[in-house]
Amino acid sequence: MTQAGSKGANGVPAPILEVRDLKVHFPVTKGAVLRRTIGHVKAVDGVSFSIAKGEVLGLVGESGCGKTTIARTILKLVEPSAGQILFDNQDLWTMDKAEELGYRRRVQAIFQDPYSSLNPRMSVREIVGEPYLIHESGLGRPEIDKRVRRLLEMCGLPGRMAERYPHEMSGGQRQRVGIARALALNPDLIVCDEAVSALDVSIQAQIINLLQDLKNDLGLTYLFIGHDLSVIKHLCDRVAVMYLGKVAETGDSEILFDEPLHPYTVALMEAIPVPDPETEAARAHQVLAGEIPSPLNPPSGCVFHTRCPFTVPLCRENVPQLEEIRPRHWAACSEVASGRVDPRAQQLAPPLSSTQFPSAGISVSPTGR
Amino acid sequence: MAEATVNEPLNSEDTYRRPSHVQLWRRQLLRDKKALVGSIILTLLVLCAVFAYWITPYDPNAMDFDMIMRPSWAHLLGTDDLGRDLLSRLIYGARVSLFVGFSTVAISLVAGVALGVAAGFFGGWIDTIIMRYIDLQWAFPNFIIAVYLVAVFGTGLSNVIIAISLAFVDDFARIARGMVLTIREEQYVAAARTLGASNNRIMWRHILPNSMAPLIVQATISVSYAILAEAGLSFLGLGVQASTPTWGLILAESRSFISRAWWLGVFPGFSIMITVLSINFLGDALRDVLDVKEVKEPG
Secondary structure (H helix, E strand, C coil): CCCCCCECCCCCECEEEEEEEEEEEEEEEECCCCCEEEEEEEEEEEEEEEEECCCEEEEECCCCCCHHHHHHHHCCCCCCCEEEEEECCEEHHHCCHHHHHHHHHHEEEECCCCCCCCCCCCCHHHHHHHHHHHHCCCCCHHHHHHHHHHHHHHCCCCHHHHHCCHHHCCHHHHHHHHHHHHHCCCCCEEEEECCCCCCCHHHHHHHHHHHHHHHHHHCCEEEEEECCHHHHHHHCCEEEEEECCEEEEEEEHHHHHHCCCCHHHHHHHHCCCCCCHHHHHHCCCCCCCCCCCCCCCCCCCCCCCCCCCCCCHHHHCCCCCCEEEECCEEECCHHHHHCCCCHHHHCCCCCCCHHHCCCCCCCCCCCCC | CHHHHHHCCCCCCCCCCCCCHHHHHHHHHHHCHHHHHHHHHHHHHHHHHHCHHHHCCCCCCCCCCCCCCCCCCCCCCCECCCCCEHHHHHHHHHHHHHHHHHHHHHHHHHHHHHHHHHHHHHCHHHHHHHHHHHHHHHCCCHHHHHHHHHHHHCCCHHHHHHHHHHHHHHHHHHHHHHHHHHHHCCHHHHHHHHHCCCHHHHHHHHHHHHHHHHHHHHHHHHHHHHHHHHHHHHHCCCCCCCCCCCHHHHHHHHHHHCCCCHHHHHHHHHHHHHHHHHHHHHHHHHHHHHCHHHCCCCC
């Protein structure tokens, strides 16, 4: 596990980004003339985490659990309803214009859909060169072209691709263009919002290898958002599992994936099929009942109690807090915390082995070595 | 680390430059038969309008005692009730009609897009004010509004142009706003914001270029409507001065002689028809060409 970067006083790496009790509620309105708010969608409801420099933090969860909203809030595309986000100990919403521009320079994003994250009317050269036009307006056209080619080559694309338009490229190539754009300004933190979810499995592997190589070569920090557990395990140092706008469990990736604590994480892991038909058939599945509840009207107490196999009456009343149940491993479940439930005993799936992840041949060396 | 790899010099071996968008569009337009016909007719009309002084056989306002003459070798399209040569009047009329058509669309396109983009981009009370006004205008037929505005401003060429332009603003505003609302949600706009792009840059580099296709198509259709509107206003006597030859006015004047002199009504009507038709052909083809996914690099 790489944990580069400056260490704080007590040996813990200093966080580059800190999210404190973040809440993002979207009002739901009714009526056109006399508009009134009939409720709030609690997309993110009290989430805290921090990312150390050089670290990869994974954010996992079902669709609609608030992962993407967190990413959009960190990117300042959405305003939080409460809570704080600190970048280098500075609050994102007390910045002035110049500070905000500096922040935008140091934090970049890779988006989910490589088909809509690139402007179809701009050539690759213009797309990847745009960051320089915004932040380094003094650069001349030849210098920008040179840097664009360099970036494309770092991302495994031939330099002549600069003349192409997005619709002339494949999904994997477009995603590489998106990565090149994110790298243009030498950022400190890259938010990868489902960056590989829309790609084929073999292309996913290539892009993940590329992201890993870039991280090692450039000393990047990633917030990696996804729903594919094997990808997250492969890539992330630490993981936070989200459910309905809250963090259910968080900890070092290896510990968490080997021995999940929260019943929701256990269920998520069991949903991964084992790539051996006999073992798969013999496995007893613990399938979660029902759907993810509406964030407009989340369940009382523990939000997971409607689908949890271990629910006791108390779960409907008490909101569980994240507790450090084992060293560097937190879960928000009162039953597990009190020791009344041991999800490890219920665990039937074999631990996910890292060899399961397909590293489909092509590994891209970003510096052309 | 990072700084070193990005700024290292690079030996660029291939510096292929692809043809520009405009070049590709032109090639594709020429391949489309209807577009070709449309652009040839339109070019001829524009040339006629520009060189009217040299190609007209007679002075368009010169009267003669040969009144209401059938088409003959002396007067190819015949003469009107004051003995004026119809062909010469039609050629001069192309000037007015085309000028009105293109200038009104240029004005209403710019004004409408500005309003629509402002409404869609900023939202809130700006959107409310602009769109309620547009709704108000939308409730009346464009031509009625043009008639009303001419009644307010008075007749005359520039007033006709202003009136028709204002009457067409709502179409462009509505389309522009709709496009902005769609494109504002695209991920590449979010990506641009994340990069720190200003509102200006997002509007000009990301939203507008991607909104242009339907606006350009609407513009070509509006050129033909504007020509018809000018003809209609002139027909009603609300257009330009009576002596100015315009297609609509010639058509209007032919009304009294419709049973005796068919050529006075048919030829101006025909002029309007082929102009409108060729512009529509061109607009049709433009719609296909401007679809970004259809732009192909020629083999």
